[in-house]
Amino acid sequence: MASIVFEGVTKRYPDGTEAVTSLDLTVHDGELAILVGPSGCGKSTALRMVAGLEEVSDGRIVLDGDDVTKRSPSDRDIAMVFQNYALYPHMTVAQNMSFALRLNGTSKADTATKVREAATTLGLERLLERKPAQLSGGQRQRVAMGRAIVREPKAFLMDEPLSNLDAKLRVQTRMEIARLQRRLRSTMLYVTHDQVEAMTLGDRVIVMRAGRLQQAGAPGELFNSPANVFVAGFIGSPAMNLVGARIEQDAVVLPFARVPLTRERRAQLDLRDGEPLIAGVRPHAFREVASGAPATSGDSATFTATVEVLEALGAESFAALPIERGVVDDARLDELAGTSEAQHGMLTVRLEAVSPAAVGQPLTLALDGAALHLFSAADGRNLER
Numbered sequence: 001m002a003s004i005v006f007e008g009v010t011k012r013y014p015d016g017t018e019a020v021t022s023l024d025l026t027v028h029d030g031e032l033a034i035l036v037g038p039s040g041c042g043k044s045t046a047l048r049m050v051a052g053l054e055e056v057s058d059g060r061i062v063l064d065g066d067d068v069t070k071r072s073p074s075d076r077d078i079a080m081v082f083q084n085y086a087l088y089p090h091m092t093v094a095q096n097m098s099f100a101l102r103l104n105g106t107s108k109a110d111t112a113t114k115v116r117e118a119a120t121t122l123g124l125e126r127l128l129e130r131k132p133a134q135l136s137g138g139q140r141q142r143v144a145m146g147r148a149i150v151r152e153p154k155a156f157l158m159d160e161p162l163s164n165l166d167a168k169l170r171v172q173t174r175m176e177i178a179r180l181q182r183r184l185r186s187t188m189l190y191v192t193h194d195q196v197e198a199m200t201l202g203d204r205v206i207v208m209r210a211g212r213l214q215q216a217g218a219p220g221e222l223f224n225s226p227a228n229v230f231v232a233g234f235i236g237s238p239a240m241n242l243v244g245a246r247i248e249q250d251a252v253v254l255p256f257a258r259v260p261l262t263r264e265r266r267a268q269l270d271l272r273d274g275e276p277l278i279a280g281v282r283p284h285a286f287r288e289v290a291s292g293a294p295a296t297s298g299d300s301a302t303f304t305a306t307v308e309v310l311e312a313l314g315a316e317s318f319a320a321l322p323i324e325r326g327v328v329d330d331a332r333l334d335e336l337a338g339t340s341e342a343q344h345g346m347l348t349v350r351l352e353a354v355s356p357a358a359v360g361q362p363l364t365l366a367l368d369g370a371a372l373h374l375f376s377a378a379d380g381r382n383l384e385r
């Protein structure tokens with residue numbers, strides 16, 4: 001297997017759109033790396049450049065130690081499963097899957113074994129004699145994956161390969177991909193929009209925004225220590241609450257609470273008293289407390305707000321509570337964090353399934369200083385990294 005290296009890779013389309021800007025990234029040999037980011041941020045473009053389907057405007061792509069920037073797609077030994085895959089309509093499932101093997105001269109017996117194994121992995125055994133037109137969208141997508149798997153290429157590129165599957169099949173196929181990747185120890189760069197997929201499937205998650213790399217790290221690192229406010233808002237579901245705040249002595253003053261910081265933490269923050277910042281709190285970081293608790297005690301603060309929306313999911317619930325706008329204006333927050341109007345002036349809070357919370361009723365919550373993520377109001381970077 002092989003590493004995939006982007007060295008200062010930029011892609012400008014003929015119409016002037018810069019889809020990828022100076023991308024430096026290494027997907028290590030045998031690694032499963034997940035590429036995420038909003039629609040249009042350049043994920044498919046990045047993959048297509050590795051596959052050789054798009055020319056690179058600047059920089060190099062190095063595969064398994066070889067500069068493949070100018071090499072044709074067929075000379076790269078890479079299998080790509082597309083967002084919009086295409087199967088050969090006149091061939092059966094089995095023929096579609098074995099096509100590449102027949103071309104490269106693999107023996108009939110070996111081909112049959114590989115196709116059978118891949119079909120079993122993907123739950124396609126009973127569909128091998130069908131034509132694509134006789135398959136559902138999800139089944140076709142699995143055939144497209146099977147076609148990539150049987151080739152045993154140096155690296156796999158997958159562009160939302162599960163997007164057409166129903167929820168149950170998606171979970172099942174996701175686990176199969178993870179197992180397969182571990183068994184083959186294949187290098188895989190995998191694009192998804194799915195938060196759960198991003199956080200559970202990969203060794204590393206790579207976040208892009210508007211053609212630029214934001215952060216690459218283990219899922220836990222991105223979740224616990226996002227490099228900037230954009231990654232903070234993008235990773236995690238429901239999204240982290242982000243509000244304008246200011247620092248005042250040893251506390252962060254949010255629109256709804258004054259949350260104390262430890263002395264050590266305050267000392268390490270390079271902020272003057274009164275200076276604005278963006279504070280982030282995950283919905284899971286709040287605790288319900290009895291009303292009448294003191295506003296500040298030790299390292300935590302309590303506050304009360306009225307429940308406007310309550311979503312009970314069975315094992316837990318989420319409440320939306322209206323709050324005052326913070327000191328950073330909404331447009332600036334949107335620019336830095338990629339948030340939208342709907343996310344302002346509302347706090348999303350996770351509650352236990354048995355919560356007494358009710359729509360229209362006040363709810364008292366506690367928040368620990370340790371749960372606050374602090375970002376620069378000037379450029380959005382994490383102030384504590």
Ligand SMILES: Nc1ncnc2c1ncn2[C@@H]1O[C@H](COP(=O)(O)OP(=O)(O)OP(=O)(O)O)[C@@H](O)[C@H]1O
Nearest residue numbers: 013014015017019038039040041042043044045046
């Ligand atoms: N052939 C093209 N010519 C001009 N611009 C293009 C072309 N293909 C893509 N783009 C633009 O490049 C940017 C990146 O597109 P890309 O398809 O890589 O996004 P993506 O991250 O895969 O998005 P999605 O999640 O919607 O699939 C977008 O702004 C898109 O409009």
Ligand SMILES: [Mg+2]
Nearest residue numbers: 043044083159
């Ligand atoms: Mg895409």
